[in-house]
Amino acid sequence: MTATLKDVAELAGVSVKTVSNVVNGYAFVRAENRLKVEAALAQTGYRPNIGARNLRRGRTGFLALVVPDLGIPYFGELAGLVITAAQSSGWNVLIEQTQGERDRELESLGSLGPHFVDGAIVSPEALVAEDVGQVPAGFPVVLLGEQTAGFDLDRVGIDNVAAARAATQHLIDLGRTRIAMIGDNPRRATAQLRLQGYRQALTEAGLPVLDDLVAPADSFHRRDGVLAMRGLLDRLDGERPDAVFCCNDLLAVGALHEAVVSGLRVPEDIAVVGFDGSDEARYSLPPLSTVAPDKGAIATSAVRLISERVSRRDGAGYEDVQAPFVLETRQSTTGITER
Amino acid sequence: MTATLKDVAELAGVSVKTVSNVVNGYAFVRAENRLKVEAALAQTGYRPNIGARNLRRGRTGFLALVVPDLGIPYFGELAGLVITAAQSSGWNVLIEQTQGERDRELESLGSLGPHFVDGAIVSPEALVAEDVGQVPAGFPVVLLGEQTAGFDLDRVGIDNVAAARAATQHLIDLGRTRIAMIGDNPRRATAQLRLQGYRQALTEAGLPVLDDLVAPADSFHRRDGVLAMRGLLDRLDGERPDAVFCCNDLLAVGALHEAVVSGLRVPEDIAVVGFDGSDEARYSLPPLSTVAPDKGAIATSAVRLISERVSRRDGAGYEDVQAPFVLETRQSTTGITER
Incomplete structure (x- = not known):
């Protein structure tokens, strides 16, 4: 049986109003009464009706987190970090998955709103700038991980061009000259941003930028990496790449x-570098070099x-x-075994 | 600007009450008015205040999903499947993470309740039967993946003893005789259940059950698998195991x-089998044999x-x-390379 404010008040020997003041964190409660109420709250196991309380304050207490798929390790891990950070700031977190499809991302943006949640953290894969018009006016949204140009919203990401350039430059520094991208x-x-960084590094090094060396991927799962590598090896038999930069760690795995x-x-024959800094990359055989965004910093900033944004409105x-x-x-590019 | 019932009513030329009846799915609305209201709803983009509506019905419309950590691929994937299944049944899903710690699992059970959510799907790692007393009386809870003995709640799992026995039997069938468990x-x-299945298979095959061959793991991450294997190899130098059954795929990876x-x-020297049926196991080098629970079936059943349970109460x-x-x-036990 759930205890009510009245139960707590009777046990503490104070008024319901006093209990309510303590529960709602109001300052002006006599210390003696506060102690009595807190003891009675503990004894009865009373829990405030958060839903009703937030309703009075014009807030729901909920945030939405919109990601492509929790089954993709990067998003599972990032979602875990965002939820942990959000809960320590007092939020409850609702999750929606879009599979990275623009229609479903649009649907999430359009259906968000003050009735449901106070704000949303959205990691889009396919949205374009004009889609931001789907966000209900004044509704707090923070974007994760995408290009910000034209998006008039708060955003947390990394410099994808610079990161892809660094990964490609690493392969160039190792003396590789036929560097593919998957x-x-x-x-x-x-x-697109990572492709841009890859091309920049090649151009700066005076290496040719060959369309034949750029392999598409429908989605970014391990299977897509297998197919892309098979395509590169089949198509370029005799002139195969000596290195490959992959747009995420699953593609790299x-x-x-497929290469092995x-x-x-x-x-020795082909160096492989991934992107995400996943734990999986650390323990693959050989261990994979990877670009590691600071996921903890992304989560807490978001x-x-x-x-x-919710406070300021x-x-x-x-x-x-x-x-x-x-x-x-790691060894997948440097050849150096570490223990 | 969010449209109100009144906006919709004015546009449709009907009363607010009629709009409310349509929005709430009541049957007795004239077909002609229903069409007018539906057109006006589409035109204004009106969204009902779900929070308030559920409050009137005594429901929140929210389910809690309590898992150890979304960063663990098994739980990331399972959570993704549960959320997808729940959303197609009209639920919104809140996520809590416990890191598999009994205190935090208890806290989640104790803080759940009708004010917050209508029910919870909980995947505990460390709860014991008496902890179920922490669930508010009558509050709908479904447990995932744990032993059910003494837990007076709905549960979805697999037969862990039989599954571990099958994995161990597979190693025995391959002629292995010094089979370790991690x-x-x-x-x-x-x-504990998987240890029981491992022991049963050894005993049934007439193989000795040696404590030296059972390696503990504090948590079930890749790093723990490295440390456990290193411990087995150091401790059993000269008499090392010729196979190992690992309690999840991360430990197996x-x-x-570490073995390689x-x-x-x-x-050839040591066969390795995991547990979870992860995609990672399929693409490791060599690919890992693994026990694969039907995660889709677990999610939809839950x-x-x-x-x-929410309907029946x-x-x-x-x-x-x-x-x-x-x-x-796969190759990590059979030695057979597949493409």
Whole structure:
């Protein structure tokens, strides 16, 4: 049986109003009464009706977190970090999955709103700038991980061009000259930015930028990496790449798998670098070099921004936070075994 | 600007009451008025205040999903499937993470309740039967993946003893005689059940059950698998195991990594089998054999059970659903390369 305010008041020997003041955190309660109420709250196990309380305050207490798919390790891990950060700021977190499809991302944006949640943290894969018009006016939204140009919203991401350039430069520094990329996808802004960074590094090094070396990926799962690598090896027989930059770690794991199964040595015949800084990359055989965004920083920045936006409720001064990244180099590119 | 019932009523030329009847799905609305209202609803983009509506019905419309950590691929994937299934049954899903710690699992159970959510799907790691007393009386809870003995609640799981026995039997069938297990943990019921299945298979085959061959794991991450395998190899130098059954795929990936880095051939020197049926197992080098629970069946059964329990609101007739599992055999045990 759930205890009511009245039960607590009777046990504490104070008025319902006094209990209510303590529960709602109001300052002006006599210390003696506060102690009595707190003891009675503990004894009865009373829990305030959060839903009703938030309703009175014009808030729901809920945030939505919109991600492509929790089954993708990067998003599972990032969602875990965002939820942890949000809960320590007092939020409850609702999750929606879009599978990275623009229609479903649009649906999530359009259906969000003050009746449901106080704000949303959205990690889009396929949205374009004009889609932001779908957000109900004044509704707090923080975007994760996408290009910000034209998006008039708070955003947390990393510099994808610089990160892809660093990964490609690492391969160039190792003396590789036929460097492929896996993960081209015209519908994904992230992929386009990483393609741009890859091309910049090649151009700066005076290496040719060959369309033949850019392999598309419909989605970014391990299986897509296998297929993309198989395509590169089949198409470029005799002139195969000596290195490959993959747009995420799952693609890199698949590409590595296919290269080894095809009898190639990694990194001697072909070096492989991924993107995400996943734990899986650390323990693959050989361990994978990878670009590691600071996911903890992304999560805490996103929660800070959404909390500030919910408190302010204005449409001004959008922030664009660039979280740091590092390139973790391992045996799949350096050839150096570490223990 | 969010449209109100009044806006919709004015546009449709009907009363607010009629709009309300349509929005709330009441039957007795004239077809002509229903059409007018539906057109006006579409035109204004009106969205009902779900929070308030559920409050009137005595429901919140929210389910809680309590898992150890979304960053663990098994739980990320399972959570993704549960959310998808729940949303197609009209639920919104809140997520809480416990890191598999009994205190936090207890806290989640204790803080759940009708003010917040209508029911909860909970995947505990460390709860014991008496902890179920923490669930507010009559509050709908479905447990995932744990032993049901003494838990007077609906449950969806697999037969962990039979599954571990099948994995161990597979190693015995391959002629292995010094079969180790990685993942013993007295606080985790799953680990205890899998240990039991491992022992049963050895005993049935007339093989000795040696405590030296059972390696503990504090948690079930890749790093723990590395440490456990290193411990087995150091401790049993000269008499090392010729096979190892790991309590999840992350432990198996770590164990495989450490075995290969230590110069062992897999499976010639040591065969490795995991548990979870993860995609990661399929693409590791060599690919890992693994016990694959039917995660889709677990997710849909859990959502069906919680929906039924919320509708009935009685404490009778608890169901214990056993989802199927299969043993996926791959190169890490069979030595057979597949493409």
